[in-house]
Amino acid sequence: MPILPRLRDPADRIYYTLVVAIGGALMIYFALVPVLGLNVAFHFYLMLWITMASAFNVSSGFSGYLPFGYVAFYGVGAFTTAILVKKAAFPVFLALPFSGVAGLVLALLFAPTLRLSGIYFGIVSLALAGICRLVITNMPEEITGGSFGLQLGSRAHPVQAFYVMMAVMVAALAVILWLSRSRLGKALRATRDDAEAAEMMGINVPRVRLYGWLVAAFFPALCGGVEAWYTNVVDTETAFNTLTTAKTVIYAVAGGLGTITGPIIGSVVMVWLDELIWRQFPLLNLLILGLATIALVLFLPRGIVGTILRRKPQWRRYVP
């Protein structure tokens, strides 16, 4: 494998040992979920959120953008798969890659927003997600199914969808691992910290930002497609629900932006908590999610992994 360099540096050796250990544990655990008869739905969404939060991390943790309309990619991906399967009679496996492509196309359309920064970027992203939702809502009913949405009918196959979701998650994590060790990842971080200095060092700032943005857009679009297949129904209300953005952001921030493990740990902890709260107090679920977000920003703004690394900066070289 080209990503495994000569591991002379002991820090790298620990780093990759951790990568293999964490990655292996995740893969074996998830692969066994349907076999052992564990809760498939819960773990499907856990993988979905890990993927979403990790991809979001590329945009915000590596590149420094906070897209508050992140759900746009997810929603467009969901509708792409649904329309292709339902209206163009594509097999699901052929339709899913088009969801990813739709995410990339959307990202290219939104690329001009990358020259904005801070809250301007966040607000514009939010508005663009709103436009996406309205455009799809206003498309003819024969294509998008209007307010009833699209039902995929008899194509449901939860276990297949589960393993496809797992493949998407593994692919996302592998790409992000490669990105974080690659020249591109270093260029992204340099650009995030100081765009002018990065430019002076010969980094093509707009191109680096665009590549990061494309990675961040591709995976949520795939997630949307797989989820549409899994639940068998797509409508604009759920596909473009702002809560999807909210959860993605919260889970990623809870774990800590900028590291690979951060969004994974954040998603595992928060999805598990969410499930627990949901079971105990179904009515209070949203309220607690909101309060947890506030508490997170106030008391743990760097997330779980970020806080640990701040206490122990010498671990920074070992933790993926």
Place this chain on the structure above:
Amino acid sequence: MDQLILNGIVNGLIVGGVYALIGVSLTLLYGVLRVVNFAHGEFVIAGSFLAYVLFSHLGLPPLLALPIAAIAFFAAGWGLYYVLIPRLSRSDDPELMSFLMFYGVSIAAAAGMLLVFEADSRSIDYTFTPISVPIGPIYVSTARLVALAIAVAISGALAMFLFLTLPGKALRAAIMNPEAIQIMGVDIVRLSAFAFALASALAGVTGVLVALVFPAFNAFSGPDYTIIAFIVVVLGGLGNPVGALLAGVIFGLAEQLATVFLPQSLAQIVGFAILVATIFLRPTGILGSSARK
């Protein structure tokens, strides 16, 4: 057609008055505190619910709800400031983290209102006599005209406060240069708490007007008003109160006239398009860089 356009203009002015108030309170908050209140729409809707409760349980008309909302929201805003903001400044990027934190406030507030008032849309059955007033060839509901008059009065009072009184001047100074004003001996924490309280009070009062102007509201109406607030604030220039007042009216007119010419659901896109276009073409807002970049 002329009648439709006249209707659009009158409704645009009325709705614009409400939008102006929503925008001016958000812009004050951003200008002084550098926080982005994503929950602003929920603050407004909470004001609508307060008016609803006062009317349906105590029989108080909406006009009496105005001062009560102002006082209650002022106090709540003052308290909320000390809970939320001082800790926020410890994070690496307070401005962006504020966006996320108020995201949480927005979710929690909407969920809270949902628990108390359930998901049904509410409206206040209060009617003025006469119910409507003729303006040329069209009839306009009295409640909406009253709301417009109140919005104009509050805007005027706010402008006088900001430009003629010492605390108002301090607020504008804090927007222009938060460092310099501290050198002049102003307690920036107290001033910020005051700004938060004032913005909350304005949001609460606006909520009462929303209940008068719009047919119904529910626990999940908040984000719609937050988006409107963002559009108005960006159009008027971030942190520019006069710009926000003007932008509110312009946006109200644009939106209402758009509903005349476009189908209802498509007309919503106009607002988003204005927002995106402003940020790209004129990021300092319609009045330019008079307040601050």
